Amino acid sequence: MDKRIYKFSYGKKINFVVNRLLIILINSFFCVIFAFILIFIYGIVESNFSEDGNVKPIAIILFSIIALAAILTLVTFFQPQNVIIDKEYLLVHRRFLNWQYIARGYNDKILINNIVACKAYDGIRPAMNNSSWMPLSILYFNWDDLVEINTTNKRYLIPVENSKNFIEEINKRIKSTKSKENDETSQSAVPTNMFQFDLQRGYMPDCDEIVLGVNGVEFKTDKTTADLINVKIISYNDIQLCKKSDKHSINGVDSDNIVEITTATQTYYIPIKNPYDFINELYKKLNTCNQ
Structure with missing residues (x-):
């Protein structure tokens, strides 16, 4: 989505003038407080260290900061007040x-x-047309264009021109963002019928997977996992028991997550991540097959 810029809604020209004057007054007030703090710090430094060394460099630094703050205060007077809507944020x-x-x-x-x-x-x-206790973006404005934005922990009150269009644009972008997040979540979600071998290596797709398929437990293996289990599928009809094994090693592979699957002819020991989830899902499949 493209970037949008919305101007603040002042309502009357006098409100615009008053707001600009208040900006310079408020920022000047904070600048003066900041200057007094720095001068106070300089006084402490000078009284304690003037005999031990030259404090002139410190004075230059502190008063340069004060001068910079004063310049920035003046600059803000000429900067426009507005709202910029970008892809991921509002400024x-x-x-x-x-x-x-x-x-x-x-x-x-x-x-x-x-x-x-x-x-x-x-x-x-x-x-009064303004209230200091409200989180307002400007102090004098058109109440009919005031927009309220609530986040998870903050509240903002922003008067903007063409406020209805502004609200529609924000809500459209919220919907688009949440839809994108839901798509990413669904794509990254692991199906409940798919599990992984518990091996001492990183996950390798298509060869480290155990799938609860339509007819049985399917194993996607490579040479390493094929040495653990010499079967590609165990039919649900053949499974008599599935439980967490007491074993902690199988064919040279150490694991605390070994699952024991028993059939009429053989018992399989398989290291599986999240073994209890696997067992629960397997029994759901078995119950479905037996109905």
Whole structure:
């Protein structure tokens, strides 16, 4: 899906102007606090280490950081406020720090697969046009375009132009993402009728598999696994007993997951991963065959 950009919905031009002024005021406030903290740190360093060495390099570094913070504060005033919808996330450009949600930083990045709900805001509207306790993306806006986004652990309130289209686009991408995840899950899921030999090596498709087939237990083997069991299929009709064996080694292969399958003429010892799951599934097959 292509990238979409939505502008914030201010409602009135005066709201836009007020928001821009508030951005510079709020960010300047935090910049001043940050500067005082650095100056305080410098004062401690100077009072304790000025006699032992030159603290001028430290002063240069600290005041350079303050200058950089001031420049960034001014830059944010000229940066646009908007929402960018990408393939995997939303990027909400607030451009200011909300003191109650300061951990979120200047902007919000919301992963689409974390979104639980996206809908038009239908909550209370405070008497004033803004409320500091709400996780708002801007402070003065058009209430009719306010969108509420809930993730697994956070809530966002974003006023955007063409809000209905925005909500439809988000929900479409949520559906697409979840559909893709379900497809990947179903493709990666191991069928309950397929098991693997418990060998001291990595899994090798088509030669390390034990399949509970239509008529019996089928073994897909190579030279190594063929030495463990000299049969390609054990018919369900021939199986008298299947249980976890007390053996811990078979034909030189060590395993704590050896399953014992007994027929009228022979007993087979097979190292199988998840032996109890195999035994349960096998007995389901046997019960079905006996009905």
